[in-house]
Amino acid sequence: GNSVTQMEGPVTLSEEAFLTINCTYTATGYPSLFWYVQYPGEGLQLLLKATKADDKGSNKGFEATYRKETTSFHLEKGSVQVSDSAVYFCALSGGSNNNDMRFGAGTRLTVKP
Amino acid sequence: SAVISQKPSRDICQRGTSLTIQCQVDSQVTMMFWYRQQPGQSLTLIATANQGSEATYESGFVIDKFPISRPNLTFSTLTVSNMSPEDSSIYLCSVKGGTDTQYFGPGTRLTVL
Numbered sequence: 001g002n003s004v005t006q007m008e009g010p011v012t013l014s015e016e017a018f019l020t021i022n023c024t025y026t027a028t029g030y031p032s033l034f035w036y037v038q039y040p041g042e043g044l045q046l047l048l049k050a051t052k053a054d055d056k057g058s059n060k061g062f063e064a065t066y067r068k069e070t071t072s073f074h075l076e077k078g079s080v081q082v083s084d085s086a087v088y089f090c091a092l093s094g095g096s097n098n099n100d101m102r103f104g105a106g107t108r109l110t111v112k113p
Numbered sequence: 114s115a116v117i118s119q120k121p122s123r124d125i126c127q128r129g130t131s132l133t134i135q136c137q138v139d140s141q142v143t144m145m146f147w148y149r150q151q152p153g154q155s156l157t158l159i160a161t162a163n164q165g166s167e168a169t170y171e172s173g174f175v176i177d178k179f180p181i182s183r184p185n186l187t188f189s190t191l192t193v194s195n196m197s198p199e200d201s202s203i204y205l206c207s208v209k210g211g212t213d214t215q216y217f218g219p220g221t222r223l224t225v226l
Contacts (some may be wrong), residue, residue, distance in 0.1 A: 093215065094212075101158070
């Protein structure tokens with residue numbers, strides 16, 4: 001079945017550092033890919049998404065490109081801020097399993113001033 | 114995107130009791146989902162709730178423990194029955210939007226003593 005493997009943390013960076021969180025997936029068909037962010041004490045917020053190969057999702061300085069050849073959707077940000085401290089989840093949905101959303105384990109990011 | 118609210122936002126309950134969590138959406142949606150997020154873990158789908166039909170439960174979750182109602186297209190409830198400390202988790206509802214996207218409520222933080 002569909003699954004997501006995500007780089008586990010925790011990840012600790014200094015402010016303005018470059019961020020990469022790796023995410024790879026296994027799926028049949030052509031799923032949509034997502035990054036969600038969970039700030040402390042809150043629910044999940046959609047950060048960005050991509051629905052087909054080579055699409056790039058972007059939001060708030062974060063980017064991720066749907067790479068079908070490597071089955072990856074790595075999250076990147078060029079310069080992180082303290083306010084980016086949160087847990088980030090990679091997820092996929094659709095493909096041959098239209099209703100199910102599968103989540104990675106989550107990566108906790110802490111950004112220090 | 115849909116605006117989703119949940120009640121209560123948090124609760125502390127005694128073992129053996131039950132808690133009903135409400136999920137309200139600001140627009141009519143066909144599919145609603147209930148997830149559990151155990152401490153420090155990712156999300157696990159409990160069940161899918163469609164209006165007018167019985168909820169569909171994932172492996173490991175049963176209706177007697179997690180009864181779900183879906184009386185109309187904007188509302189659903191999840192009951193956690195006969196609670197034990199192992200039920201301490203965040204419970205989240207979500208709705209399906211376009212292109213396989215799911216939008217999440219803020220979650221209900223449950224502690225069982």
